[in-house]
Amino acid sequence: MLREFVLKNRSYRRFHEEHRLDRDTLRELVDLARLSSSGANLQSLKFIFSIDQERNAHIFATLGWAGYLKDWDGPSEGERPSGYIVMLFDRSLAKTCFWDHGIAAQSILLGAVERNLGGCMFGNVDRDRLQQVLALDERYEILMVIALGKPKEEVRLVPLGVDGNIKYYRDAAGVHYVPKRSLDDIILP
Amino acid sequence: MLREFVLKNRSYRRFHEEHRLDRDTLRELVDLARLSSSGANLQSLKFIFSIDQERNAHIFATLGWAGYLKDWDGPSEGERPSGYIVMLFDRSLAKTCFWDHGIAAQSILLGAVERNLGGCMFGNVDRDRLQQVLALDERYEILMVIALGKPKEEVRLVPLGVDGNIKYYRDAAGVHYVPKRSLDDIILP
Numbered sequence: 001m002l003r004e005f006v007l008k009n010r011s012y013r014r015f016h017e018e019h020r021l022d023r024d025t026l027r028e029l030v031d032l033a034r035l036s037s038s039g040a041n042l043q044s045l046k047f048i049f050s051i052d053q054e055r056n057a058h059i060f061a062t063l064g065w066a067g068y069l070k071d072w073d074g075p076s077e078g079e080r081p082s083g084y085i086v087m088l089f090d091r092s093l094a095k096t097c098f099w100d101h102g103i104a105a106q107s108i109l110l111g112a113v114e115r116n117l118g119g120c121m122f123g124n125v126d127r128d129r130l131q132q133v134l135a136l137d138e139r140y141e142i143l144m145v146i147a148l149g150k151p152k153e154e155v156r157l158v159p160l161g162v163d164g165n166i167k168y169y170r171d172a173a174g175v176h177y178v179p180k181r182s183l184d185d186i187i188l189p
Numbered sequence: 190m191l192r193e194f195v196l197k198n199r200s201y202r203r204f205h206e207e208h209r210l211d212r213d214t215l216r217e218l219v220d221l222a223r224l225s226s227s228g229a230n231l232q233s234l235k236f237i238f239s240i241d242q243e244r245n246a247h248i249f250a251t252l253g254w255a256g257y258l259k260d261w262d263g264p265s266e267g268e269r270p271s272g273y274i275v276m277l278f279d280r281s282l283a284k285t286c287f288w289d290h291g292i293a294a295q296s297i298l299l300g301a302v303e304r305n306l307g308g309c310m311f312g313n314v315d316r317d318r319l320q321q322v323l324a325l326d327e328r329y330e331i332l333m334v335i336a337l338g339k340p341k342e343e344v345r346l347v348p349l350g351v352d353g354n355i356k357y358y359r360d361a362a363g364v365h366y367v368p369k370r371s372l373d374d375i376i377l378p
Contacts, residue, residue: 001190002303006224006296031372035195035346036295039312040256041355043370048377067229088377098312099333102291106225107195110299114191123228123287144288157224166230181232183220188237188277
């Protein structure tokens with residue numbers, strides 16, 4: 001069951017933008033993050049939602065899309081995310097968030113997959129601009145942006161080639177391929 | 190379904206040590222990490238297993254247990270983890286592992302819970318000693334140790350008190366309590 005969720009939980013970058021998200025769904029997803037493990041139980045993560053079109057557009061403009069697809073600047077109108085969860089580190093609560101952001105993001109995205117949604121984590125964010133867009137207090141550091149929506153693309157995992165190239169790519173039909181190292185490559189004896 | 194896994198996936202620190210783990214199970218768990226998202230798809234994480242008693246003992250000696258339980262130095266013999274997954278960053282593959290370690294750990298531990306196992310992530314590790322124990326090349330940085338086994342303790346989530354104290358504690362019966370912030374505390378307007 002979990003393996004199915006993990007397999008289905010790909011990084012999706014094109015969506016049925018007309019599919020609207022509601023605040024309750026995002027609350028359920030963040031609740032999964034809340035109930036997950038936190039380093040030294042400090043729970044220093046905070047979350048902001050965006051589901052309305054104006055805020056979505058402002059957030060979209062701060063994101064760097066798919067670094068390896070040089071001829072693609074991101075999804076066109078109609079295929080953009082239906083919403084976002086911006087994950088913040090609250091500096092007033094801890095000195096570091098440890099690896100809490102990864103844990104939280106994985107819980108959120110596995111929960112999204114269970115709801116037939118999907119998303120993509122962004123570290124490539126114009127943080128200064130997003131800080132302004134969200135009128136964020138300096139106590140918050142933007143850790144990542146999670147784009148969410150109903151996926152409108154196919155993503156396939158493929159074995160890494162002999163050249164060791166890990167860059168994802170698309171074929172002419174727009175199918176997105178992600179080369180993955182083998183299990184024997186990542187487990188040391 | 191996922192919410193049940195997330196709820197059951199607590200940080201367990203006492204185990205039925207006599208329950209043995211096999212290498213195939215740990216491979217299945219690491220496969221969940223392998224199939225999870227990786228920043229820029231660089232896949233810089235590597236993994237080492239321990240399931241035999243001698244190696245387990247060496248790894249156990251490098252771990253700092255439950256910082257908030259001042260009168261407890263860790264589980265006694267018979268209640269120690271049945272095995273470990275040591276997560277490494279392979280410096281030859283990337284400059285940073287981004288938040289991949291959190292993602293991978295969450296996939297591994299949710300997979301453990303699905304198999305009626307449980308575990309605990311350790312950042313408090315004597316890395317120099319563990320580097321020696323595992324005879325690790327300098328190219329590897331120890332990110333965390335995940336202890337695994339069949340849990341032998343009850344862990345309960347409770348709301349954070351008005352004093353805001355996030356420290357976990359145990360009652361006289363050995364039940365472990367973890368104060369969690371509320372959803373409204375972590376979602377900004």
